[in-house]
Amino acid sequence: MADAVIPPAVLRNLSDKLYEKRKNAALEVEGIVKSLAATGDHEKISIVINLLTNEFTSSTQANHRKGGLIGLAAATVGLTTEAAQHLNQIVPPVLDSFVDQDNRVRYYACEALYNIAKVVRGDFIIFFNHIFDALCKLSADSDPNVQSAAHLLDRLVKDIVTESDQFSIEEFIPLLRERMNVLNPYVRQFLVGWITVLDSVPDIDMLGFLPDFLDGLFNMLSDSSHEIRQQADSALSEFLQEIKNSPSVDYGRMAEILVQRAASLDEFTRLTAITWINEFVKLGGEQLVPYYADILGAILPCISDKEEKIRVVARETNEELRAIKADPAEGFDVAAILSIARRQLSSEWEATRIEALHWISTLLNGHRIEVLSFLNDIFDTLLKALSDPSDEVVLLVLEVHACIAKDLLHFRQLVVFLVHNFRNDHSLLEKRGALIIRRLCVLLDAERIYRELSTILEGEADLDFASIMVQALNLILLTSSELSELRDLLKQSLVNSAGKDLFVSLYASWCHSPMAIISLCLLAQVSI
CATH class of the missing domain: 1.25.10.10 (Leucine-rich Repeat Variant)
Known part of the structure; x- marks a missing residue:
């Protein structure tokens, strides 16, 4: 046929x-x-x-x-x-x-x-x-x-x-x-x-499907070919501009991708990802509440990035994120954010550890009850941070501890744990003891701190440690400007009932060190 x-x-x-x-x-x-x-x-x-x-x-x-x-x-x-x-x-x-x-x-x-x-x-x-x-x-x-x-x-x-x-x-x-x-x-x-x-066709909504291929575009930013990197960057820049002009965007799905890419080994990919996150935080605001912890986990390491451009954008994003008022009822996960901050306290970079502490402070100020309910999860890490090589970190840690210890229960818990740490790590007492005690005296009231320490040390079973600790406390008492009011109070022990009460409170534990008790009596103008 x-x-x-x-x-x-x-x-x-x-x-x-x-x-x-x-x-x-x-x-x-x-x-x-x-x-x-x-x-x-x-x-x-x-x-x-x-x-x-x-x-x-x-x-x-x-x-x-x-x-x-x-x-x-x-x-x-x-x-x-x-x-x-x-x-x-x-x-x-x-x-x-x-x-x-x-x-x-x-x-x-x-x-x-x-x-x-x-x-x-x-x-x-x-x-x-x-x-x-x-x-x-x-x-x-x-x-x-x-x-x-x-x-x-x-x-x-x-x-x-x-x-x-x-x-x-x-x-x-x-x-x-x-x-x-x-x-x-x-x-x-x-x-x-x-x-x-x-994307150039008006009737085709590529932006609506961006989460489906966004990760692939980011993957191309580290291609060995300069031309491909340039093309991918150009496409991403165009999409970001469209996002800025769009009334409805699925920030959540894309945020998950950006968080992963912010940890890329490729510098340009990290910069692009953190720049997108920065824009998302500004544009998305409340829509991103459920993703705050993940975003924070991406931002904090970038604050210490070796590339200055990344550090600048990360810091700006961090401030933007912290400024947004969010409530647990809206999906703001205090526990998740607290967990991220705790993890970043172990960062090798000082700037990241500092910002992690600022976040814990922010959470304590805004969501104290929720934070305290998770205190057992972070308390050990905060105590270990007192051994941080950075004085700035230690001072911030002390501010966090002081904020936690505003109520009596947590105050006693803090002082007990502090003594425990000093007992287990004599070098901490030697190197940071004075700084820690002086700062806590400013933040939590010197008399209150010394009375609590004295009560704990009075019954201390390790007499050698008790003697060393009392000597350290005595030296701080005699020489620190922060404790001048406490010294003045002790000087009035013979004429002031409050001063006498303080002297009696310290006396029992100061007896662990002969030199300390002599100093205390001389300061209080009391005969031995």
Whole structure:
């Protein structure tokens, strides 16, 4: 039947090794199909297409496959406006040829689909995902001629998609997401090119699907190719600008991605991620409340980044975040944020440890009851922080401790733990004892501190430690400007009942050290 439609000579020439003969045969096929279309004989047209598919594009002979591809393109040209109803026959065998082992066959497949697309334009959008997938692979083809042909086809497909109202972004996104983590540089350029083009189409909402491919774009920021890094950065900058101008954005899903990327080993990726987080905190505000802990976990390490630009943005973001008033009822997770701050107290960087302490103070001031309910989780870490090599950190830790110890229960707990730490670590007492005691005396009232310490030391079983501790307290009492009022009170022990009461309170424990008790009596002007 097919032989009756297409002369045998034309079929022979269609599989000839010479391109010119194949081309002329294809023109014959185009004319035949054009005539059939004019009479509306679509049954014979289907027979011709099946012949080209079964006998040519599926052949084991490369020249047959080339002839079949050029023949299918010619048939489409012959059909012109009638081509749409035969696309399900025409397009699949062409797409199958994109993975042919022969470089020239792949080249002709690109050329054939290009010519088909020029004829049918938007009607072939139903095959878009398959075409995109094929082009994605061909963009990294080993043959430069195939790559070149694929680029031409790609440009045409982009033009068709941007003018079509049949394109479905919802169906396309899963395919894009699946491809975004491919490492091949040609594929990456191909993907960024498509993202940029689709984002430029007013009727396509790429921003709404940004969380699906945002991580892939960030991944490209550390590509070895400068051009790919630049393209990815340009695309991200455009999206960030759109986010600023958009009334509704899914900040949450993207925040999770940015938090991960803020810890990237690549400096440029970290800077971009922390810049996005900064904008999100300013724009998203309350929407980001459930993600505050994760965001804080990303910001605090960046405050000590080796790159100054990152440090500056991280500090600004940290201040913005701390300034937002949030309530646990809105999803503000005090425990999670407290946990992040506690973890960062172990950071090797002083600036990060300092900011972690500022956060604990902020939480104590704003959510004291909640923080105290989780005190057991952070108290040991706060006590260990008293051994920090940085004086600034230690002073801040003491402020936190003082804030916790405002009520009697926690005050006693603090002093008991402090003595326990001094007993277990004599070097802490030696190196930081004076600083710790003096600062607590300022923050929590000197008399109260000394009375509590004396009560604890009075019953101390380790007499050697008790003697050392009392000597340290006595030296601080005699020499520190912060304790001048306490000294004045003790000097009035003989005439002032409050002074006498204090002297009696200290006396029992000061007896652990002969020199200390003598000093105390001389200060109080009491005879021994």
